[in-house]
Amino acid sequence: MAVSDVRGGRRKSDHMDLLKETVTSTSMSAIKNRIRLSSDELKALDLLRFNHGANPFPGDESVANAFRLGIDYYRNCVERVKFTGAQKVLDLGCGFGRWSPFLGEVNARVVALDRSQDGIRLGSNLCQDLGFDNIEFSAADVSALKNFKTEEYDLVWMWSFLQYVDRGFVLDQVGRILKPGGRFFVGNYGSAGLMVQHLIQGIKKSGTINDPLADWAKKALLNGDVGPGNPNYGTVERCEELCAFYGLKLIRAAPQGLIDLRNENGLSGTGSARKVYDHLDIAIEFVGEKPRDWALRDRRQTTVSEKNRSPVFFSKACDWGIRQFKSLYRKMNPDKT
Ligand SMILES: C[S@@+](CC[C@H](N)C(=O)[O-])C[C@H]1O[C@@H](n2cnc3c(N)ncnc32)[C@H](O)[C@@H]1O
Numbered sequence: 001m002a003v004s005d006v007r008g009g010r011r012k013s014d015h016m017d018l019l020k021e022t023v024t025s026t027s028m029s030a031i032k033n034r035i036r037l038s039s040d041e042l043k044a045l046d047l048l049r050f051n052h053g054a055n056p057f058p059g060d061e062s063v064a065n066a067f068r069l070g071i072d073y074y075r076n077c078v079e080r081v082k083f084t085g086a087q088k089v090l091d092l093g094c095g096f097g098r099w100s101p102f103l104g105e106v107n108a109r110v111v112a113l114d115r116s117q118d119g120i121r122l123g124s125n126l127c128q129d130l131g132f133d134n135i136e137f138s139a140a141d142v143s144a145l146k147n148f149k150t151e152e153y154d155l156v157w158m159w160s161f162l163q164y165v166d167r168g169f170v171l172d173q174v175g176r177i178l179k180p181g182g183r184f185f186v187g188n189y190g191s192a193g194l195m196v197q198h199l200i201q202g203i204k205k206s207g208t209i210n211d212p213l214a215d216w217a218k219k220a221l222l223n224g225d226v227g228p229g230n231p232n233y234g235t236v237e238r239c240e241e242l243c244a245f246y247g248l249k250l251i252r253a254a255p256q257g258l259i260d261l262r263n264e265n266g267l268s269g270t271g272s273a274r275k276v277y278d279h280l281d282i283a284i285e286f287v288g289e290k291p292r293d294w295a296l297r298d299r300r301q302t303t304v305s306e307k308n309r310s311p312v313f314f315s316k317a318c319d320w321g322i323r324q325f326k327s328l329y330r331k332m333n334p335d336k337t
Contacts, residue, residue, distance in 0.1 A: 123137050192234070239253035
């Protein structure tokens with residue numbers, strides 16, 4: 001590759017120096033200075049401005065002022081799960097790139113992928129405006145992962161994403177594209193508690209057991225999925241089993257916001273999405289690792305669907321949800337019990 005290659009207005013050689021500096025710098029604050037906005041300015045940032053006034057996710061008010069949680073919230077999340085100092089990071093299902101700048105300021109390179117063209121345009125405009133030249137946005141369906149090189153990434157970040165896709169396919173691909181010892185993070189992952197919440201909300205809202213939301217949640221609790229296909233929500237207790245199923249190693253699973261890998265002895269997170277229905281959290285998070293012997297995993301695991309292979313995978317959570325459902329049903333229909 002010629003040294004005179006130019007990327008984003010910066011000569012490739014300069015770019016490499018910058019990457020090197022990013023990776024080797026011991027001063028986090030020096031790296032963070034690459035974002036030019038202050039916390040207050042970022043908080044006030046109206047993202048719709050970057051999308052010609054149109055909301056790429058109609059109905060999602062969070063886009064209008066996406067950073068209202070404040071710069072420290074994002075930085076703290078990235079740092080507490082130790083997603084820093086890597087060469088190449090994938091922000092999978094990046095949406096409008098909410099996490100990409102915060103991954104980009106503490107890692108050398110970020111690839112951000114989402115199937116939403118508008119989301120990608122918005123994220124790309126935002127990161128350009130912030131002065132990042134190490135973040136590459138790609139509008140593609142997650143199935144494009146199969147074309148990614150094997151063992152190319154150090155870290156894969158998935159925030160509020162895995163529950164919307166075929167997690168078997170995604171976790172298998174994540175295992176393939178991660179370098180040995182590379183880590184992945186699943187944040188804000190829907191838990192069985194979310195299904196119970198939907199169930200209760202649906203019944204309360206419509207006053208009937210035949211409410212569409214309640215019916216959907218009931219099916220999800222019974223089947224372990226929210227649509228046709230593989231199970232796509234989880235519980236803290238089952239994360240180890242889930243990771244092992246795809247040949248991956250669980251490092252830590254906890255209710256959302258509680259993993260802090262900087263402080264192995266304490267869980268000092270914010271618990272942002274914590275709301276508990278009995279023992280089931282609304283959202284959970286987990287960090288895992290690609291073991292060095294990933295290639296030796298049992299290949300049969302990937303050819304038999306998770307649900308068929310492990311029919312009792314979610315049984316504990318489901319049983320509890322169904323008990324809740326039945327008790328609500330009995331309360332609402334005393335004559336039928
Ligand atoms: C709840 S949003 C989370 C976005 C982002 N991670 C964040 O935290 O702001 C879920 C994202 O998954 C994306 N998505 C869903 N299914 C997808 C698929 N099959 N391929 C690629 N992206 C997908 C959606 O477009 C959406 O942006």
